[in-house]
Amino acid sequence: MANEDLRSQYPAADLKFSEEQLHIVERFATAKSYENGQVLIEAGKRDPNFYVLRSGEVEVIEYSSGRPKVVWTGGPRELLGDVSFLAGRASNLTRVAKGSVEALEITPENLRRIIDQDATFGSVILAALITRIQIMRDLNLTPLQVIGSRFSIDTFRIRDFFARNRVLFTWVDIEGDPHVDELLQQLKISEADTPVVACGTEWILRNPTNRELAARLGILTTPKEKMYDLAIVGAGPSGLTAAVYGASEGLSAMVLERMAPGGQAGTSSRIENYPGFPAGLSGEELAARIALQAIKFGAQISTPSEVKTLAFENGYPLLSLDDGTHVSAKCLLIATGASYRRLDVDGGARFDGLGVYYAATPMEAQTCVGSQAVVVGGANSAGQAAVFLSQCAGKVLLLIRGDDLNKGMSRYLTRRIEQTPNIEILTSTEITRMVGNSHLEAIETKNTKTGETRTVQTPAVFTFIGARPHTEWLPPEIETDDKGFIKTGVAVASSPLWKANRPPFFLETSRPGVFAAGDVRSRSMKRVASAVGEGAMAVAFVHEYLQTL
Numbered sequence: 001m002a003n004e005d006l007r008s009q010y011p012a013a014d015l016k017f018s019e020e021q022l023h024i025v026e027r028f029a030t031a032k033s034y035e036n037g038q039v040l041i042e043a044g045k046r047d048p049n050f051y052v053l054r055s056g057e058v059e060v061i062e063y064s065s066g067r068p069k070v071v072w073t074g075g076p077r078e079l080l081g082d083v084s085f086l087a088g089r090a091s092n093l094t095r096v097a098k099g100s101v102e103a104l105e106i107t108p109e110n111l112r113r114i115i116d117q118d119a120t121f122g123s124v125i126l127a128a129l130i131t132r133i134q135i136m137r138d139l140n141l142t143p144l145q146v147i148g149s150r151f152s153i154d155t156f157r158i159r160d161f162f163a164r165n166r167v168l169f170t171w172v173d174i175e176g177d178p179h180v181d182e183l184l185q186q187l188k189i190s191e192a193d194t195p196v197v198a199c200g201t202e203w204i205l206r207n208p209t210n211r212e213l214a215a216r217l218g219i220l221t222t223p224k225e226k227m228y229d230l231a232i233v234g235a236g237p238s239g240l241t242a243a244v245y246g247a248s249e250g251l252s253a254m255v256l257e258r259m260a261p262g263g264q265a266g267t268s269s270r271i272e273n274y275p276g277f278p279a280g281l282s283g284e285e286l287a288a289r290i291a292l293q294a295i296k297f298g299a300q301i302s303t304p305s306e307v308k309t310l311a312f313e314n315g316y317p318l319l320s321l322d323d324g325t326h327v328s329a330k331c332l333l334i335a336t337g338a339s340y341r342r343l344d345v346d347g348g349a350r351f352d353g354l355g356v357y358y359a360a361t362p363m364e365a366q367t368c369v370g371s372q373a374v375v376v377g378g379a380n381s382a383g384q385a386a387v388f389l390s391q392c393a394g395k396v397l398l399l400i401r402g403d404d405l406n407k408g409m410s411r412y413l414t415r416r417i418e419q420t421p422n423i424e425i426l427t428s429t430e431i432t433r434m435v436g437n438s439h440l441e442a443i444e445t446k447n448t449k450t451g452e453t454r455t456v457q458t459p460a461v462f463t464f465i466g467a468r469p470h471t472e473w474l475p476p477e478i479e480t481d482d483k484g485f486i487k488t489g490v491a492v493a494s495s496p497l498w499k500a501n502r503p504p505f506f507l508e509t510s511r512p513g514v515f516a517a518g519d520v521r522s523r524s525m526k527r528v529a530s531a532v533g534e535g536a537m538a539v540a541f542v543h544e545y546l547q548t549l
Contacts, residue, residue: 006072010135015128016077017052021121022104025052028114029104034097041080041095043143044199046218048091049105050081056101061094063143063200064170071141073098082136083129086112086295089218092142092168112298126296133168142168143202147183148195149174150367151438154207155195156353161210163363164260164267165219165303166288169197210259210304211323221302223327228254230542231319231329233307234470236263237528238518239335240290240301241535247297249539254327255299256319258306262287263337264519265528267359268381269388273410274528284361286528310475317514330513330549331542334474334486335535337519341466343376346433355440356461360385368393368460374443376431377464378402383413385462386423395422397456399429399445431461469520479510485522488515505541507534513545 007014017025029052034040040058041048051058053076060072060080071093074080080095086108106114115122136142146162148155150173162169174180174191184190187198189206197205197213205212214220230246232239235257246253260266268283291301306322310332317332340358342348348356357364360375365388373393375386378400386398398405398417405414405425417423426445432453433444443461445454469484479487479497489506492498497510507515517534519526524534 006135010131012127013131013135015079015124016075017079018077022052022054022077024117024121025104025106025114028110029106032103032105034101034103036097036099038097038101039094040097040101040103041091041093043091043094044202046090046216047088048081048085049107050079050085050111051095052079052104052106053077054102054104056103057098058095058101058103059098061096062092062141063094064141068094071139079125079128081129082132083126083292084133086129086292087218087301088221089167090216092136092144109298112296115296126292130292136168140168140170142170143200144169145172145183145198146170146195147172147174147180147187147189147198150176151354152195153353157210158195158197158208158213159363160353161213161260161304163361164262164284165214166284167217167219214304219303220305221300223254223302223325224300225252225254226328227316228252228327228329229546230254230331230333230539231256231317231327232333232335233319234263234335234337234518234520235261235287235291235301235303236335236337236518236531237265237286237290238337238531238535238538239263239333240287240294241532242333242335242517242538243294243299243301244290244297245536245539246542247294247299249543251539251542253294253299254329255294255301256305256307256321256327257301257303260303261291261301263335264339264381265531267361268384269360269362270384271528272384272412282361283528290532307473309473310478312477312511331545332514333535333538333542334471334478334509334514334516334520335518335531336470338467338469338485340377340381340464341468343431343434343461343463343465345431348431348434351434351436351440351461354438355436355459356434356463358463360388360462364460364462365389365392368458370394371460372397372456372458374399374431374456374458374461375464376400376461378405378408379464380410380413382462382464383409383417385464387413387416387420389462390420390423393422393460395424396420397458398423398425399431400425400427401430401448403427403449434461467519467526471520477511478514481522483522485524486516486520487522491522505544507538507541508545515541 058074059070229251230253232255265283266287272280309320319327372395373389376399428449492510500512515538517538518531
């Protein structure tokens, strides 16, 4: 697409500063000069800075086809960069000087200050940066390629990590791509080396861990503070909201997430009962918006950063991470949520990621296009998954243990399911066995009332049953109920673990200064809107607690 066409189709991305705005920028920028052919921003390199051009032109180049292609030419007073730069992520595109260029270099921290200076000006900048990411998504402009088999658990892991962290990439399926041999030869690798992640020809990682990928791409961040005002474990709706309110109110906030922003809600294909979004939105989209707000205000979000233990040093929470590092904070918010239980059926364990999935997003949906999909569960998450999958699967079987879908699911969802012709509801039904070779091929089901058995040919089972809280890492000082969910407020007021000379705050755990919000909290509402509310409320209690120190 030509430069003019892109500007016409995506007008919000075409951002030119006025002279007055340039004067504002100059206070936060460093003047730089570049000669023809010099690189300002290189694809694949993390922690890029932004640039505003004073004079000259810069070509924006992509390498998704393996060869350089100019997709945009920036001119005087234009801003170079996209919204991912604010989080320190690696650039997807290279920016090269075309002739002599005078530019103003701006760090992400200083761009945040510029945005804060003028709300109107800041909104225009953010809109442009967000639109540029959308252009890259629409045109698939990314040098990142995941090359691997559809039947490889590690290929699925890498794709899942990228998709959930909103990293743009192209998947090359070695079973189905007609050009795979040519690509392998170009990269000087063999099929036995896969899965690999390649950034053009700049670098290649053979079966990298999620942590290696995150470090390479700038998703994993290192602590900037010796002691944070607020550490947040878990980046679901409650944790991200707490980061927004904490950072916007001047608290130094660090969010530690073991997989990706969004939590369980982030894997929802469509949320239709969230206030203010009558047309609905995906959990991934909601999480991305809240995460951007948190980053805009200066919160740090690091993923994958799994907390292994919690201890207390000099009265303050001390978090030990899986890489051996530590994070200290004056207050702690536990927002680790809960995960769906694994299906305990004959042969089921070996098909995780190879036919058994615990989310229904566009990535998982690729596995059952035109085929028969099976959804297990009777709550809203299962209903949303069934409706979403019905758009691509030939047929969807919805299995529930009970005899009435209305008992655990919102009425708007049950009506939609009943009106969808390719969804079949199987009540009082459970899976007893899974079979297949390199991937799932069929399941056996049983009606618990009649004893009738049935063999179902399917490449994909989506399970949304039960809820297991992520509290296994907590010390005895944090009291939980008999199911492992964290007790808060009045539930710990009479606990022998509560040592303060005051009643606990509503979201406070049995340890003063440690709070819990969202699905991990005992007796929580298990709704996205309530999790968001608890995240905001937790910050109010954090302020009250900090006043007592």
